[in-house]
Amino acid sequence: MSYVELVPDTREHPRCKATARSGERCKLPPVRGALVCKSHGGHAPQVLRKAQQRVALAEALKYGERRHPWAVLLDTVHAADVLMRDVRMKLEEGGSDLTPQDLTRFVESVERAARLARMTIDARALEFMAQHQRAEAETVARVLNAALAAVSLEPEQEAAMRAAMRRELLAIDGGGRPAIAGA
Secondary structure (H helix, E strand, O other): OOHHHHOOOOOOOOOOOOEOOOOOEOOOOOOOOOOOOHHHOOOOHHHHHHHHHHHHHHHHHHHOOOOOHHHHHHHHHHHHHHHHHHHHHHHHOOOOOOOHHHHHHHHHHHHHHHHHHHHHHHOOHHHHHHHHHHHHHHHHHHHHHHHHHHHOOOHHHHHHHHHHHHHHHHHHHOOOOOOOOOO
16 A cells, blocks of 8 residues: 555645534535634634644745755754854843843854754765755856857867856856856
8 A cells, every 4th residue: 555545635625623513524624724614713813823824834835945955954053153143242242231031042042053063064064065066067067068069169269268168157156246248
């Protein structure tokens, strides 16, 4: 028996998760994003709030940009580090306006940053990122070499084109702007 057979597809006809007075499961559709229909509390403020969160999350997952896990992990480490440094800077300035919540946030941020940094090291995120960037660079090099081979330039023109491509790629790699308009 496959996984698909074990887990029925309920996306087409979702049903309320509540039990009716008869003891059977309710047959009404749930409120959008909720697990229950309006008869079983689907219009309660807390249910509507949670439903809105589910819908927003579903839309973000559907339309949001998919990123590599190493990029997400590195961003998370950076965010924890920024929070930690913010409170540490306040402490170094005297910390007179710090609340107990700020200090708790600082300790939690330090611990979170340490855990995430360790997780990043354990996941070898930087190594995977370098491998991914290397593969992308090799693809770009293959495309550029194939394009040069397809246009049959004179040797001087090909040398000039390779020099221009090299200069532009180095400008991108160095964080500079490409010199070619529109590139």
